[in-house]
Amino acid sequence: MAEPTDRPIALTIGTAGHVDHGKTTLVRYMTGTDTDRLEEEHRRGISIVPGYAELELPSGRRASLVDVPGHERFVKNMVSGATGVDAFLLVVAADDGVMPQTREHLDVLRVLGVERGVVALTKIDASDEETVELAALEAEELLESVGIEAPIIPVSGVTGEGVEELLAALDELAANPPDGSSAGTLARLPVDRAFVLKGIGVVVTGTLWSGEIRPGDTLYTASGLRPRVRGIQTHGRHAEVAYPGARTALDLAGIDASQIAAGDVLLSRPVTPTRAFDARLWHIEGAKPLAHGIRVRLHHGTRATNARVRLFDRRELLPGDSALARLRLEEALILLPSDRFVLRAMAPQITIGGGTVLDPTPTGRAPEPGWLEALESGDPSRTIPLVLARAGREGMSTRDLSLALSLAPEEAKTAAERLPEASRVGEIYTLTETVVAAKERLLDAIGQRAEQRPESPGLSVAEARVATGLAAPLADALLEELAGGGDIRMTEAGVGLPDAGEVPPELEEEARRLLEDLQHAGEEPPALEPTPALRLLLQRGAAVSLGEKLFASSETADRVLEEIKTVCRGEGEISLAGLRDRLGTSRKYAQAWLEYSDTVGVTSRTGDVRVLTRRYR
Ligand SMILES: Nc1nc2c(ncn2[C@@H]2O[C@H](COP(=O)(O)OP(=O)(O)OP(=O)(O)O)[C@@H](O)[C@H]2O)c(=O)[nH]1
């Protein structure tokens, strides 16, 4: 096996261009790899599915090449291949010039946000100078018409003429890679092939969109499966890490070949699939107006599904225009903010536009005014308060924030820490006003409890959670923080104010007198309301409850239980009349004492009498 190649990919380049213009030939010349690997591709002399090759640039930087088919019937495969590329290699045959799929591919790249690249004017070995110049002019006009700047380099995929200049131009693009760190970011692999390899098992391939994958990682599918990564290859070689942009093959355990297919997405964390989302739509020049309510084919990653477009503020979208819209999907997709997608007409099947996902979990029929615009601004000082407000009493982890803002976790953290409107409680971010209100509610509840029951140590932890009005994990984090800061005191007995726990002397005195009264009253105590003094005695075990409003000193209670045991041991049982006579009380008290004896497990009732439980026999 070859040496592991664990260097990050500096650039992922996607070819583009009309059928037969020389994409595959050029890629083969530059990399030595034939990206047409299907027998059918060789037989028909055209590419059908995307092919992949690794390109070592003159600087030594590593690039990943995706070679797409140019035939108009396979534009959907081109879209799937172009997903996840950073730069284009637009191929225009000098002898043919700009043709329909030259334009359509460029449109697809633009709606996918791929606006950097190089144009290769191929087949110059088979064209005269004038023809080459004409084709160069056409390419220049095409770029100008869509506002993209890119060098136009005449080459031959057969003789290799001009390829050196082409590689230098690609190297320059790789020197300015797209920003964003991959560490800690959600790993996303849109699967383009899934198959069983004899002796290995289930293997999936794709271009890693973001994050990193290592052997041993557990991944998640939209259907809730959790396959484990057994081994990784990038560009056909064993690797210890798959980096974003790399052509990646994963050997998976814990999943059946029937459970995964092209179009699925593997994730490093579960993400809820989306059936409807809000987006900025772009309608490309030259297409027919896009009407409100129209059905379209939506391509995202390696998957396509039918979708219905609802325009928020107009009846139709004119060519070249953009608008905010909600898209309802026939099949759920894994979508994250900032994701790009391509829209194609159902018939004829041509590319009509695309867009950027703004809100993959919209609520209500239409977005709040300003919400999508704020998300679109990408300005964390605008978006963080909005997403935290929506998260409400749950708050958000750094990971949640990073997904919602499509920022790396560290960036999301830094942005949130900087904002006075946001606060971190433990590891959960929430609106500062939410924390302040929760703290106020909690202290109020503790204060009220102290007033009603001065003898009590405060609220139970469960009561304290409820009092904050926050979801349990956030409430717990808040309790911990307040306890750490000395705002509250948390003991096993409960959550109280820092100075709680001391019984006021007046109450102590009242309790002492009450206990004396109870002891005096003996087996026939008076009816009492549960006052703070009484609750203090119950809590300390100095008094017991005989039922509603009936309390006795525990000294008395112990004595009565001894009487009951004595009678039972002598006679085998005790009746109501028996205890009444023995204690010299009324029936009512004898009844209350017997029930108490049952409650504490000394006796149990059989018919009209009580017998000792096994424990006291
Ligand atoms: N003379 C000459 N022929 C070329 C050159 N590049 C490609 N060809 C020929 O053009 C034909 C098509 O080339 P491919 O590389 O398959 O074209 P492609 O753009 O990959 O086509 P699709 O993938 O089907 O869209 C083949 O017969 C090639 O030999 C070139 O630079 N010079």
Ligand SMILES: [Mg+2]
């Ligand atoms: Mg080809």
